[in-house]
Amino acid sequence: MDIHTENKGVALVTGASAGLGRVYADRLAKQGYDLILVARRGDRLKEITESLQAKYGIKAKSLVADLSNPNDLRNVVDVLSTDTTISMLVNNAGIATLAPLIGTEKANVDAMNDINVTALIELCYAALPKFKARNRGTIINIGSVLSFYTLPISSVYSGTKGYVMNFTRGLQAEVEGSNVFVQLVLPASTATELWDLAGIPLKNLNESTLMSAENCVDAALAGLDQKELITLPSVEDKALWEAYDDARKKLFAATQNGEPASRYQLAS
Numbered sequence: 001m002d003i004h005t006e007n008k009g010v011a012l013v014t015g016a017s018a019g020l021g022r023v024y025a026d027r028l029a030k031q032g033y034d035l036i037l038v039a040r041r042g043d044r045l046k047e048i049t050e051s052l053q054a055k056y057g058i059k060a061k062s063l064v065a066d067l068s069n070p071n072d073l074r075n076v077v078d079v080l081s082t083d084t085t086i087s088m089l090v091n092n093a094g095i096a097t098l099a100p101l102i103g104t105e106k107a108n109v110d111a112m113n114d115i116n117v118t119a120l121i122e123l124c125y126a127a128l129p130k131f132k133a134r135n136r137g138t139i140i141n142i143g144s145v146l147s148f149y150t151l152p153i154s155s156v157y158s159g160t161k162g163y164v165m166n167f168t169r170g171l172q173a174e175v176e177g178s179n180v181f182v183q184l185v186l187p188a189s190t191a192t193e194l195w196d197l198a199g200i201p202l203k204n205l206n207e208s209t210l211m212s213a214e215n216c217v218d219a220a221l222a223g224l225d226q227k228e229l230i231t232l233p234s235v236e237d238k239a240l241w242e243a244y245d246d247a248r249k250k251l252f253a254a255t256q257n258g259e260p261a262s263r264y265q266l267a268s
């Protein structure tokens, strides 16, 4: 068992019953965080909290909640609003239905919006003022490489993850200069249950493009240690993001013009 002397506080991790969230729970417990783990499958959360308590000597609690259910979401919001020991929020829970919009069940469209967007923003809305008031705290929002790219089967999923990216970048600007830190993590394909649930069997993916959940989270946490605002676990050349971000800023500056571009002005 690891013994920790520094009080890291409590990390609340959503989607901790599987995939990336489960690895976040393990790694944060290893760092000495106590945990509140959120997901629907209470049996899995129980097994995970018990095993992490035994392995790392931390305290871990389950908070069973369906984040697409407003009452359950309210319970998680209440915990974030009232538990002053919470020092980290990992907004990891997310789902995907990967299919063209036409033919996707409306319930699946709604669920992606509810979990990937509404729950994430509500939890940030609860946590951020508390972290700001204490001038301490970390929010990790999990986007995707489909935050900045769209496939014919990802209109809604990319839409939700684009929201996560833009929303998180705004939060980063809001907390600049304080001791509150907001990290945006943009994973590429990672070997988790998400794919089978999304309608794309994991076994059909090109293995050479798939990262393990452990490598993805370890890279993301290394990025956090390096105070990276945006972490792309699988991208070797950091300059690619910088060029993209720079182009975004230049394009925005070019819009601040007040006149139609000359190509839209009819010759009189």
Ligand SMILES: NC(=O)c1ccc[n+]([C@@H]2O[C@H](COP(=O)([O-])OP(=O)(O)OC[C@H]3O[C@@H](n4cnc5c(N)ncnc54)[C@H](OP(=O)(O)O)[C@@H]3O)[C@@H](O)[C@H]2O)c1
Pocket (backbone or CB within 6 Å): 014, 015, 016, 017, 018, 019, 020, 021, 038, 039, 040, 041, 042, 065, 066, 067, 068, 091, 092, 093, 094, 095, 096, 115, 142, 143, 144, 145, 186, 187, 188, 189, 190, 191, 192, 193, 194, 195, 197
């Ligand atoms: N896997 C990838 O290739 C990939 C790539 C880029 C980004 N991401 C993002 O990474 C994050 C984690 O995904 P993952 O790949 O680890 O997926 P995963 O293995 O399917 O795990 C998803 C987690 O979210 C929880 N969850 C799903 N619906 C929920 C609901 N209604 N209420 C509460 N919890 C719910 C699940 O728990 P329960 O079922 O027990 O509720 C599970 O713990 C997501 O935001 C995903 O979009 C994944």
